[in-house]
Amino acid sequence: MRKVNGSFLIAATVASGVLWAATIELRRPLPKHLATTEPSDRAALILPLQVDAAAFRQLQQELTADRIDVRMQPTNTNEAEKPLAVLVDASQIVRLIVPLDPAGGTIPAAVTNAARQWAAGRDAFVTHCGHCHGDDGLETTYANIKTMKAISTRLTDQKILDGAAEFGAVEVSSWSPQQRADLLLFIRGL
Ligand code: HEC
Secondary structure: OHHHHHHHHHHHHHHHHHHHHHOOOOOOEOOHHHOOOOOOOOEEEEEOOOEOHHHHHHHHHHOOOOOEEEEEOOOOOOOOOOOEEEEEOOOOEEEEEEEOOOOOEOOOHHHHHHHHHHHHHHHHHHHHOHHHHOOOOOOOOOOOOOOOOOHHHOOOHHHHHHHHHHHHOOOHHHOOHHHHHHHHHHHHOO
């Protein structure tokens, strides 16, 4: 997994250089200037410098239980771009992007909720899907199984849930709407 990401990073950097490095894209490695050098087995929510420091510290405490670190870094390179809240998983792949109000200030509930939902979806995926699909959805050794990378670009949410019941015998129809929504939010970032 790490090796695949590593070689992708090198290939992408060689192919498009500086332009690529500045762009934050879903399912791509976090641009180098935003990555942390400290190895971590936790996901991280990166908030732009525009957010209020007290709100930042509060969220940092709140997301500890979800095993998400929170840090502040400049996520827009110029003022014309919207600042972004960016969630990366433990292998520094971008899994969620929420554009923010350029004025900054308090952290919108949408960001906190999305981070929490993602964490709940991640835990549900690891518990119910991970042993066949791999915790990152990339496992392909099981008979007929395909990678789940970018699966939401080729399957609807309903088809994804149907697949869980049909092939994995996981009856997600008995889950609460919230649990299904959490799982789908996580899977959409794969
Ligand atoms: C017991 C192992 C197992 C578990 C657990 C499992 N799956 Fe699967 N899943 C498979 C296999 C094997 C396939 C491929 C089946 C085929 O195409 O013949 C598959 C295929 C799928 C597909 C179709 C994928 C595609 O590329 O078209 C989806 C969607 C899917 N699974 C979702 C899930 C979700 C979501 C979960 C957890 C809630 C889950 N599965 C749990 C084994 C499993």
